Amino acid sequence: MAGTAVRGRLTWQVATVEAVRDEAPAVRTIELRAPDWAGHQAGQHLDVRLTAEDGYVAERSYSIASAPGEPVAITVERLEDGEVSPYLTEELRAGDEIEIRGPIGGYFVWDDSASGSPLLLAAGGSGVVPLRSILRHRARTGSTVPVRLLYSARSLPDVIYRTELDGYHDGVEVIFTLTRQQPPGWTGRIGRVSDAMLTEIAWPAGDATTAFVCGPTAFVESVAASLVRLGYPPPRVKTERFGGMGET
């Protein structure tokens, strides 16, 4: 039945854009009102389906940016040759409707707020989106799990959720590394994530630490391999790859 989501089944539903917010150049958060949304876990994604007037259909997956219990939101980075992201980041307005389905994925999910095991989050570019959901979930549940977020971005203006990330304390450490351009007087880290950087920043491998790594494919491959070299068991390194775009 059109417009009716059966709980437990993945069906397309119409969501209304509640608000849009620019996060960084070519990056926009889209807050949705989705009456049939059954709720989600931190780290999951959803599919967006756009249908053109001539019937052409394009589907893309986007990580959910909001925490469980919050209204569904996605954060989308515009890809220059993209079919869907230019529309979502430039054309879409509050009140517009899009089709979504989800939540999707049970693998790249953090639902361990009750445990004391430290959490390592590593983001390349817009790979920070599902990790932001995890951070918000941690805060909303009053979890005391120690978290380190290592976030690799091209430059400071490219950092998504910067104000929010700067506001985290109490067991959350956010470490930026800027790969291409640093502002004058930058005292933070510079360059791509390396074994040496992870040796300093990652929790010791023995602490039952779980790592979540998300970003462009090359970033994820490199960081995940480094963590395994540092002694992290592969099953405790959860990965999600966004593809070759969005170099960090």
Next chain:
Amino acid sequence: MDELDGNAIGGLLEEIFGVDMTTATGTCASCGASGPVAEVVVYLCAPGTVARCRVCTAVLMVVVRRGEGSCVDLRGMAALAPAPA
């Protein structure tokens, strides 16, 4: 072509199998490696999707959308077991 991973076909596989398959364990028929479907190498090339083994690069799965349905070739998988509910 973009190299993604099994997370990217979570929706497609759930549409076909009816449950989340990113946490399912797949076993490569070529090399015997096994691991979560989320970790396989995925190429999206609509209407077809190809999944390859991260260890030996053998084709594990091909999914082609046809109208309302999908054609699924699983010859490259020795086993595909959903995670216990």
